[in-house]
Amino acid sequence: MLGARKRICNPGEEESGLRRGPWTLEEDTSLTHYISRQGEGRWNMLAKGAGLKRTGKSCRLRWLNYLKPDIKRGNLTPQEQLLILELHSKWGNRWSKIAAHLPGRTDNEIKNYWRTKVQKEARHLNIEANSKRFLDAVRSYWMPRLVQKMEQASYSSSSTILDSLDNREVRSTPSNPPVPNSLLCPPESRFTHYSNLGSENSCSVTSPYLLSTNSNTISQQPDEILETPSCSPLLGDSVCNNLARMGTCNEEGSSCDMDGFDLASAGMGTYGNSPFECQMAGGDWVFDSTEDTLWNMDDMWPFRA
DNA sequence: AAAGACTCCAACCGCAAATGG
DNA sequence: GCCATTTGCGGTTGGAGTCTT
Structure with missing residues (x-):
């Protein structure tokens, strides 16, 4: 595969008799x-x-x-990406801990994803990847887009991810890992959390439910219950509608119709005079429904210069 | 077509914690 | 308790592949 190994003094045997570098x-x-x-x-x-x-x-x-036989290869699904974003916002660079919640994914893979994709975006935005600002941007725009992506994917397969969440227990499959616990909250609280985290009036990640790696189900973990006791699995409200409106971009990739999209009512954290808001208002958000399972980060950051 | 820039990711390193004698 | 070894983690590197000019 791609990638080569560092510091290979001699591709063959080393003086110690130990081999290094690519495995045969x-x-x-x-x-x-x-x-x-x-x-x-x-x-x-x-x-x-x-x-x-x-x-x-x-x-x-x-x-x-x-x-290892259960290693899952290939691109991270939107669900997995969302989970990584959420868990990273909660735990930071605890890669192995994050990986424990993504069956079949390794800490190395997640670490690489973070460095190559997420940090790249931070660089392009000229924001420190570990800064509150970037976290805010992730929660305000990136995560909702991933949720939207997941919803679209699930619509096309007859039942939605969020529908299934109504059952409170979501069984994952190797190709469809557990849905982030935040999604169990009604959308308005979801995005309030996403947008507020890391901001002035920030709250911690709302995780009334934790993902059980072993069972691949979502189960309640008392010690992980942090906030939002009001979280309910009920769905479908103004925020959902707003999100739906966000998804009404035409499929040819033309501009989204962002008119009337109310960031405040959607709980989307405002960003002062940030470029995000301006670009959003500019209706610059391009949506391409034809893309494959690899989530293209560029779609996430239309507000990029 | 060639060269340079960029991206991806496997595999390395150092360190700390855990384990064993 | 001490020391040696093993295990696990997070950070970093650099070559192959891909993209751009």
């Missing part, structure tokens, strides 16, 4: 076969046992990030 098919096979027989753990011994000239650390990394 033979090495992968040896490691996989050995683990299938002996199981994981004791990586240094495992490396020797498998006859690999690799450090235990290297074997562990290769297994966990690439060879």
Whole structure:
């Protein structure tokens, strides 16, 4: 695959006898076969046992990030991206903790996603990725767009994600991971939270429900209940309508009709004289319903210069 | 077509925590 | 309790592939 390895002094054997750099098919096979027989753990011994000239650390990394059977490959779905955004806003760079809530995704993958996609956007916006401003932008615009994307995807498959949330328990599949808990809130509270987080009157992430990695269901976790006791699974209100209006851009990619879109009533955090608001008002939001599952960040940031 | 810029991501590193003797 | 080893985590790197000029 893509990507190469750093600091490869010698692509072949090193003086220590240990190999570094890209794994060969033979090495992968040896490691996989050995683990299938002996199981994981004791990586240094495992490396020797498998006859690999690799450090235990290297074997562990290769297994966990690439060879493990339940590793999910391919682009992150909007659901996964939304979950990452939400969890990152809550936990910061706790990649392994975030990955634990995305079945089949590795911390490395999430970390890479954050660095290559999210931080890139922050750079383009000239905002510090860890700043309140950027968090605000993410919550005000990026997350709602992902929600919209998810809703559109679910409409096309006859039942909506939000409909399913009415049941309070959402079973995920490998290709459809758990829906972020914030989505269990009515839309107005959802976006109030998204938009207010990190702002002056910020509240913490509203997570009355946590995702259970093992069961892939959403279950209530008392110690994680933070705010919004009023959260209910009821849907369909003015914000939903506003969001729906946001989605009324024509499919040819022409400008969205943002007239009448009321940021305030939608709970969308205003941004002072930020460029976001101006561009939004300019109706510059292009929507392309034909794109694939890879969420194109450029769609998220129409307000970019 | 070629060259340079950019993107992606596998795999490395250092450090800290956990575990074992 | 001490030391050595192992495991896990987050940050970083750099080469291959892709895009742009």
